[in-house]
Amino acid sequence: MQARLLLAERMASVGTLAAGVAHEINNPLAYLTANLAFAREELNALLSNWMDALDPRAAGAVADAQSALAEAQQGAERVRTIVRDLKTFSRVDSADNTDVDVRQVLESTLNLATTEIRHRARLVKQFDAVPPVRANESRLGQVFLNLLVNAAQAIPGGAPDRHEIRVATRVGPHGRVVVEVTDTGVGIASEHLPRLFDPFFTTKEPGVGTGLGLSICHSLVASLAGEIHVESEPGRGSTFRVVLPASKPAEAPAQAPPPATPSGER
Numbered sequence: 001m002q003a004r005l006l007l008a009e010r011m012a013s014v015g016t017l018a019a020g021v022a023h024e025i026n027n028p029l030a031y032l033t034a035n036l037a038f039a040r041e042e043l044n045a046l047l048s049n050w051m052d053a054l055d056p057r058a059a060g061a062v063a064d065a066q067s068a069l070a071e072a073q074q075g076a077e078r079v080r081t082i083v084r085d086l087k088t089f090s091r092v093d094s095a096d097n098t099d100v101d102v103r104q105v106l107e108s109t110l111n112l113a114t115t116e117i118r119h120r121a122r123l124v125k126q127f128d129a130v131p132p133v134r135a136n137e138s139r140l141g142q143v144f145l146n147l148l149v150n151a152a153q154a155i156p157g158g159a160p161d162r163h164e165i166r167v168a169t170r171v172g173p174h175g176r177v178v179v180e181v182t183d184t185g186v187g188i189a190s191e192h193l194p195r196l197f198d199p200f201f202t203t204k205e206p207g208v209g210t211g212l213g214l215s216i217c218h219s220l221v222a223s224l225a226g227e228i229h230v231e232s233e234p235g236r237g238s239t240f241r242v243v244l245p246a247s248k249p250a251e252a253p254a255q256a257p258p259p260a261t262p263s264g265e266r
């Protein structure tokens, strides 16, 4: 069961990292391939126009450079294939943000992690109706998966009837969408709170924790103009709260005026 939790976490982290890496590599790669092609054309032109005028040793060097460039191009082509596969694997071409129902994303994420959670705690779902958010479904799933894996890992095994993981959705201030993951696990020491979202901050054994989960959550949520907060009491448990702006309606409803009072800010 620990192994499956680890796998789930690794999938979530790797997917996001892969997406980040693919994105970062794309631009320099395009630059690289364009310049390789240019250099090769120049050499071709040099060879075909000036072959007779060239010293044979110089011609040999140019031919060597040509085949070196051809190999470099093949290498760049392989890198391009790898980057394309990484993007497919992590399914985050950043353009594919859509209107996403967070409850649906939570349900599928819980499906991934449900066995592991049930070994540690009762799962309580408290899903109020919420408006859609503009996001990439699989990225958002990775955020929730990271939080759920952390919640499960914070709960000592062996007493699932004495522990609870609660997942809740509700509409918060300014109509924003609030998702909370609450556990009754070990909690977080106050001196750790300021470093919690730092990359590589972990209190877990090497090999169990990478310390990347929350930093990835933080940057993903920030990229959606959202926020992530934590409240914790050592020995009692923790709550991680993700707040996301509701997606703007595509077209303003013609007749329906906005409600006069905001409904139930919590």
Ligand code: ADP
Pocket: 146, 150, 151, 154, 183, 185, 186, 187, 188, 196, 201, 202, 203, 204, 208, 209, 210, 211, 212, 213, 214, 215, 237, 238
């Ligand atoms: P990792 O899980 O690999 O250690 P994370 O970035 O996901 O890395 O979390 C960083 C640290 O934050 C954890 O090592 C742990 O100390 C603390 N933490 C995160 N979530 C919880 C939680 N629900 N309960 C207690 N501690 C937590």
Ligand code: MG
Pocket: 009, 146, 149, 150, 211, 213, 214
């Ligand atoms: Mg983690």
